[in-house]
Amino acid sequence: MDSKNMLDAARTGNLEVLKFVLEENPSILADLRLISPTESLLHVATKAGQLNFVHELMKLDPEIAEELNKDGFRPLDIAVIMGNLLILKELLKANSKLCRLKGKDQRTALHYAAIKGRVDIIDELLSTCPDSIQDITGHGETFLHLSVKNYQCDAFSMSIKWLERLGMESVVNLGDWDGNTVMHIAVFTKQHAAIELLLNSNRVRETIKVNSTNAKHLTALDILDIVIENSYDVRIREILQAAGAVRAQDALTIRTENSPKTKPIKQLEDPLPSMDWFKYFKFQMQRDSPSDTRNALLVVAALIATVSFQAGVNPPAGILDNTSDKQPSIGSGYPPPGPPPYFIPAGTTLLAGAAGILGSQATAQLFLFANSLGLTASVCIIIYLTGGFPFQRELHISLYSMMFTYGFAISAILEGAKAENKVVAYIVLTIAFILPFAQRWLPRWGRKAWKHWKQKSMHS
Numbered sequence: 001m002d003s004k005n006m007l008d009a010a011r012t013g014n015l016e017v018l019k020f021v022l023e024e025n026p027s028i029l030a031d032l033r034l035i036s037p038t039e040s041l042l043h044v045a046t047k048a049g050q051l052n053f054v055h056e057l058m059k060l061d062p063e064i065a066e067e068l069n070k071d072g073f074r075p076l077d078i079a080v081i082m083g084n085l086l087i088l089k090e091l092l093k094a095n096s097k098l099c100r101l102k103g104k105d106q107r108t109a110l111h112y113a114a115i116k117g118r119v120d121i122i123d124e125l126l127s128t129c130p131d132s133i134q135d136i137t138g139h140g141e142t143f144l145h146l147s148v149k150n151y152q153c154d155a156f157s158m159s160i161k162w163l164e165r166l167g168m169e170s171v172v173n174l175g176d177w178d179g180n181t182v183m184h185i186a187v188f189t190k191q192h193a194a195i196e197l198l199l200n201s202n203r204v205r206e207t208i209k210v211n212s213t214n215a216k217h218l219t220a221l222d223i224l225d226i227v228i229e230n231s232y233d234v235r236i237r238e239i240l241q242a243a244g245a246v247r248a249q250d251a252l253t254i255r256t257e258n259s260p261k262t263k264p265i266k267q268l269e270d271p272l273p274s275m276d277w278f279k280y281f282k283f284q285m286q287r288d289s290p291s292d293t294r295n296a297l298l299v300v301a302a303l304i305a306t307v308s309f310q311a312g313v314n315p316p317a318g319i320l321d322n323t324s325d326k327q328p329s330i331g332s333g334y335p336p337p338g339p340p341p342y343f344i345p346a347g348t349t350l351l352a353g354a355a356g357i358l359g360s361q362a363t364a365q366l367f368l369f370a371n372s373l374g375l376t377a378s379v380c381i382i383i384y385l386t387g388g389f390p391f392q393r394e395l396h397i398s399l400y401s402m403m404f405t406y407g408f409a410i411s412a413i414l415e416g417a418k419a420e421n422k423v424v425a426y427i428v429l430t431i432a433f434i435l436p437f438a439q440r441w442l443p444r445w446g447r448k449a450w451k452h453w454k455q456k457s458m459h460s
Helices: 003-012 015-024 028-035 041-048 051-060 062-066 075-082 085-094 096-100 109-116 119-128 130-134 143-149 153-166 169-173 182-188 192-200 202-207 220-227 231-242 248-258 277-281 290-313 349-385 392-413 419-459
Strands: none
Touching (some): 003 015, 003 041, 003 051, 015 028, 015 051, 041 051, 041 075, 062 085, 075 085, 075 109, 085 096, 096 109, 096 119, 109 130, 119 130, 119 153, 143 153, 153 169, 153 192, 153 202, 169 202, 182 220, 192 202, 290 349, 290 392, 349 392, 349 419
């Protein structure tokens, strides 16, 4: 009997076929692992919800439950994702260590239960293996992170109860790879219920560090300053501040004021010591608010974009029009057409004139490049700093439309230019438009390509 028939038997729960094949070939399970390494019979039976078939397979070969399929899932993971509590109990009864085995992205069964919000399964898993609370994913996430990220309020509430029951409340202060705790994520996603649960649960409230900072030195209140939009978000601020939440710069000030004062070793002779004002006014992550910094950058970027756009549409006299084919007229500042070249006496007059023309053209191209680069860079800053803002799509449309308008205005100015000068101008304009975006995205794409190639070479 081929593997397809055995897989069909697992899918339909046909135990008679399984027993018949085992009588003919007792090593059929080992053979199937060699024939179909991508998925075992237990994976198929678990997906189909065939409890009796799962029970029989676990009696025959308990280690089959530890195998991963081609997508990185174990049968226990599939039972959790499908929400099949009976199969989960059957698997754990035969092999309780399955709870902490990690699969895809270093996730355990508890992580999948948190993602899917399986309250009954979370209860069963933590009853069987309470130590799995401490397991983290490949991104440093606990099951609390995953339940909040996936808006599973009931699962999060059950998880908090288990933390208090097991005396492991400190798990709420664990940060992921970006340093974000559960509170950071709850504030960023504006989940009022999760925030109130963290701050109202007796033992968790006493343990949680509401002013802990992430990898970007942001507290939960700093993040709220970035994402705040309406009156409902003001309520989150009130809840956090009632719990003693402050911004990162304020927390630093409080720590500095509360630190013990020490007497100076030596009295300074100068009552007004010199200060490095450049360093004093320089941006400091621990002192300056990200919200205030972002607003200042937006103002500066908008001002640069306005000035650059105006300078490009209305360039200074004698800049871009030097590339045109128009003949100089009397009174235009250029000398009238002179005699043929063979009447010009020997000297440097002709060479000087040629150098002046070439210099004016280079000046025009440099002006076009620098001005267009400043406009594009300022637009990039506005795009990056307004990420996550409301009406972001409309904002992007208006910014890109402004750049197109700028390009058409430059094209109109160059209408009478020589063909070769127009080509150079368009090349310069294109480079200036692409360069600010490329210098940020090309390294990122390069790293992704290198990582993909490296993984592909390892698998091959």
